[in-house]
Amino acid sequence: MTEFNEQESLIRAKKKVKQIQIFYLHLVGYLVVVSLILFNFYIMDDGPHKKAITWVNTSTLVGWTIFIIIHWWRTFKGRFLFKKEWEDRKIKEYLDKNTEEETTMWE
Numbered sequence: 001m002t003e004f005n006e007q008e009s010l011i012r013a014k015k016k017v018k019q020i021q022i023f024y025l026h027l028v029g030y031l032v033v034v035s036l037i038l039f040n041f042y043i044m045d046d047g048p049h050k051k052a053i054t055w056v057n058t059s060t061l062v063g064w065t066i067f068i069i070i071h072w073w074r075t076f077k078g079r080f081l082f083k084k085e086w087e088d089r090k091i092k093e094y095l096d097k098n099t100e101e102e103t104t105m106w107e
Contacts, residue, residue: 005098006095008098009094009095009098010091010095012094012098013090013091013094013095013098014091016090016094017087017090017091019075020075020076020087023071023072023075023076026068026071027068027072030064030065030068033060033064034061034064037057037060037061040053040057041054041057
């Protein structure tokens, strides 16, 4: 029974680490799009569609920024600055935490 719990804990810990990796991929995509939009603002000339293009670019920036902030909060719960060592330590922490929860529940 404990081997099953350890495997389940490992799966949950790996899932959490995967969520963090996905967040960083989204953040990189966001930074690329923001840089392209800012470049678009820089090269944009006065023309008949300037207001529409500006509105679309601005709404994209605002919407995606809100999404990134929400995604960051759900992923890290207010924590940031992670390294590879942190990833390994966090997996061990989740495994230890789940093992402790399992033992204290039956005592």
